[in-house]
Amino acid sequence: MEKIEIEITEEHKGSRIDKALSAVNPEWSRTQIQSWLKDSLVLVSGIQVKPNYKVRLGDIVTVEEPELEVLDMVAEELNLDIVYEDKDVLVVNKARGMVVHPAPGHPSGTVVNGLMHHCTDLSGINGVVRPGIVHRIDKDTSGLLMVAKNDKAHVSLVDQLVNRSVTRVYTALVHGHIPHDNGTIDAPIGRDQRERQNMAIVDKGRHAVTHFKVIERFGDYTLVECRLETGRTHQIRVHMKYIGYPLVGDPKYGPKKTLQFNGQVLHAGTLGFDHPVTGEYLEFNSPLPEDFKDLVDEVRKSVDKTEE
Incomplete structure (x- = not known):
């Protein structure tokens, strides 16, 4: 990552931080900056601030610009475990060890690569790297993930996440x-x-x-x-x-x-x-993976033995 320090001048004081930074460097979009703020890659005097923070004269803003990796988005036949699908939404049961979308270090073999092979209609709100992806679960967490097949569905599902x-x-x-x-x-x-x-x-x-x-x-x-x-x-x-x-x-x-x-x-x-x-309210359930159940059984048996 490249670390860049910017001192706020009279020209930009009082502006939202995302607007000020995109004005200083037009190559940075406000959406990018908001994402960096969320990931603590943009700090003001070493402190994390919210996207609506209004910069002050003399503020020292540090930006750690992530290195971009060109990702070749390839459709791959990955035999995803699709537990539900209609023309608007899709629910996939993600295997442990699978990354949700391509990222540096994980350009292929992701849920998104599999989805691109499975269907052509995915929402475009999250761009070419994360088509259809509304929320994520970690690489080594298994389980259910909802996917939007069009932008209208995507907005609705995100709103539901926001509204808890x-x-x-x-x-x-x-x-x-x-x-x-x-x-x-x-x-x-x-x-x-x-x-x-x-x-x-x-x-x-x-x-x-x-x-x-x-x-x-x-x-x-x-x-x-x-x-x-x-x-x-x-x-x-x-x-x-x-x-x-x-x-x-x-x-x-x-x-x-x-x-x-x-x-x-x-x-x-x-x-x-x-x-x-x-x-309509939809609810889906995925049983524990076999390796998870096996580990629990091992722990249970070891406790039973000590109590004998």
């Missing part, structure tokens, strides 16, 4: 014995200032709420259901770490000594939303 009316329920295996049966984590999430690739609980982060319920306890491990009220990057992983119960196998937020599993043990098992055209 989408049902998103995950199952996770976490370290530790959670003593209470349920709870709510309400803590803001933002970019970790020490580890820029990670998210963390930060005072000026974005509002984030996760509701959890204990399914089963296995000695030093607990199987939980997590229901998202908001949908921030790595929300469940960060929130569970914050209360002292990090996800098993999580390479970013969990302990180094953990059960053997390629990535966090997390599955997006329930997804519900109002159909963008008919208004």
